[in-house]
Amino acid sequence: MTFMEYQKETGATAIYPKEKALEYLALGLTSEAGEVAGKVKKLIRDKKGIMNDADAAAIRAELGDVLWYISELCNLMEMPMHLVAAANLKKLDARKHNNTISGDGDNR
Known part of the structure; x- marks a missing residue:
């Protein structure tokens, strides 16, 4: 999949108030990046930084959410x-x- 294909797909799943798009997307990006950081923090605290497959899958899912918000910000700014x-x-x-x-x- 190319970035362009991804951007088209995210645009088709975007449901948020368009009049507040910039604020919504920036806050969403920050929130999802925080979720990535939180999972890494808990790996350090609870598992001495050792990541298993389930941990990697959970982080990958959050990184996907980060990517979605980046894509939508790019779409907003054309x-x-x-x-x-x-x-x-x-x-x-x-x-x-x-x-x-x-x-x-x-x-x-």
Whole structure:
């Protein structure tokens, strides 16, 4: 499946108040990312960071929810996900080339 195909599919399952789309999607993304973090936190606390297949499946499900919200934000902004992914890789490659992957700031 391509990013474009995924974006079309998420658009078909999107049910939320369109007049508050940006707020709804940003909050949903934050919420789902928090669920990923919570599952990882509990792995560290309860299982000494050792992940089994069930843990991986639960995290994968939450990552899918994160991806859905990213896709819908891209749809809202009429922004193809593959361009977002490509721009991110280009940015990271430049940081690697400039030896600035570590550190702070958006424009390293």
